[in-house]
Amino acid sequence: MQKMKSLRKALTDSVPQLKANREMMRIFADEGNIDARLAASLSHEKIYTLNVIVCDFVGDPDLSFVSVAAGLRENQPDIGISISVQLTERTIVRNENGALHISYAPELPLHEPVMQPTKLYINGELVSW
Numbered sequence: 001m002q003k004m005k006s007l008r009k010a011l012t013d014s015v016p017q018l019k020a021n022r023e024m025m026r027i028f029a030d031e032g033n034i035d036a037r038l039a040a041s042l043s044h045e046k047i048y049t050l051n052v053i054v055c056d057f058v059g060d061p062d063l064s065f066v067s068v069a070a071g072l073r074e075n076q077p078d079i080g081i082s083i084s085v086q087l088t089e090r091t092i093v094r095n096e097n098g099a100l101h102i103s104y105a106p107e108l109p110l111h112e113p114v115m116q117p118t119k120l121y122i123n124g125e126l127v128s129w
Contacts, residue, residue: 001029003075004050010071011052015063018054026053 008027012019032048054064072079090105120128 014067
């Protein structure tokens with residue numbers, strides 16, 4: 001599948017984080033079929049949905065989106081693009097005097113950077129510094 005290879009290359013060439021960590025990206029074909037006619041040759045057309053998953057990406061997602069759009073402009077200009085993002089939202093439901101009250105929890109604050117420890121204690125005993 002040439003377009004899959006081309007898109008993978010476009011992303012790894014233009015997104016430094018993906019170039020350095022190729023295992024962050026998974027690309028696979030979903031829900032495909034082959035369109036073949038009763039012709040003298042075995043020529044055919046592959047029709048499929050390409051699924052690109054990038055895990056643990058830190059940075060501006062536009063870098064990936066623009067790279068995908070640029071690759072598709074060259075290889076599949078008539079495409080429709082669908083972006084799926086798995087999100088979570090916390091809903092709080094309280095029962096107050098027989099009435100349900102719904103509210104939405106704010107997002108958790110971002111974690112502060114963890115400071116590098118200088119000493120290690122086990123059961124109160126200093127074992128490393």
